[in-house]
Amino acid sequence: MSEEEQLTAGRSIAPSVAESEFARFAESMDLDLDTARMDAKELDEFKGLKRVVVRAMELGRLVIDEKGQPVYSPQLGETKPITFYEPDGAVLMSADKKKAGESVAKLYTAMGAMTKTSAERFASMKARDLKVCQALYLLFSLDCATLVVRGGGDARLAPDRETKRSTHKLLSVYREMHLQLCRDYPGLGDPRAITLSEIRYFYEALRLELHARTKG
Numbered sequence: 001m002s003e004e005e006q007l008t009a010g011r012s013i014a015p016s017v018a019e020s021e022f023a024r025f026a027e028s029m030d031l032d033l034d035t036a037r038m039d040a041k042e043l044d045e046f047k048g049l050k051r052v053v054v055r056a057m058e059l060g061r062l063v064i065d066e067k068g069q070p071v072y073s074p075q076l077g078e079t080k081p082i083t084f085y086e087p088d089g090a091v092l093m094s095a096d097k098k099k100a101g102e103s104v105a106k107l108y109t110a111m112g113a114m115t116k117t118s119a120e121r122f123a124s125m126k127a128r129d130l131k132v133c134q135a136l137y138l139l140f141s142l143d144c145a146t147l148v149v150r151g152g153g154d155a156r157l158a159p160d161r162e163t164k165r166s167t168h169k170l171l172s173v174y175r176e177m178h179l180q181l182c183r184d185y186p187g188l189g190d191p192r193a194i195t196l197s198e199i200r201y202f203y204e205a206l207r208l209e210l211h212a213r214t215k216g
Contacts, residue, residue, distance in 0.1 A: 021057055031139065052132055075126075078124070094113050111133060111134075180203065
């Protein structure tokens with residue numbers, strides 16, 4: 001039996017349903033899936049990540065919960081389901097400390113923070129399951145759909161000066177919005193606990209005021 005036949009035989013949901021659930025996840029997490037904005041390398045990377053995630057959904061190993069959060073059930077070793085929670089201020093603040101090229105150990109730490117588990121959970125995970133979890137985490141590095149305020153209007157973050165590639169990434173955009181809220185809403189509470197959807201809600205309430213404050 002070919003790989004495709006094995007996939008078809010073990011499929012739990014139809015490809016169209018998996019595609020729909022992937023779109024729901026992306027919308028819930030404010031990800032921009034406009035491939036026209038991606039260069040060739042980014043497009044290849046995105047297609048690879050999406051392929052892994054959609055296949056896991058087809059096989060019933062990954063579901064999207066009512067909040068749009070991915071919940072993955074590992075097949076080997078520790079099989080307790082892992083939820084990739086909507087990022088919060090703590091994740092944004094943690095990501096701010098990480099630099100490109102950092103170690104796999106720090107990647108696992110970041111994944112542990114997003115799933116409210118630990119780095120050890122991923123360090124001991126079998127390759128088949130780790131591939132899906134890494135793909136899910138890396139999807140959060142895609143472009144963001146929400147725009148920030150610049151010069152009296154709405155805009156994307158400026159492209160990288162050297163590579164010309166987009167810097168309007170989900171965590172970068174929400175980190176800026178998060179800092180703006182900390183400045184304008186000092187009584188908001190613990191900044192580590194506020195989620196992406198809450199950050200978006202309060203930022204939208206400020207948007208017109210920010211237009212006026214940054215004009216000219």
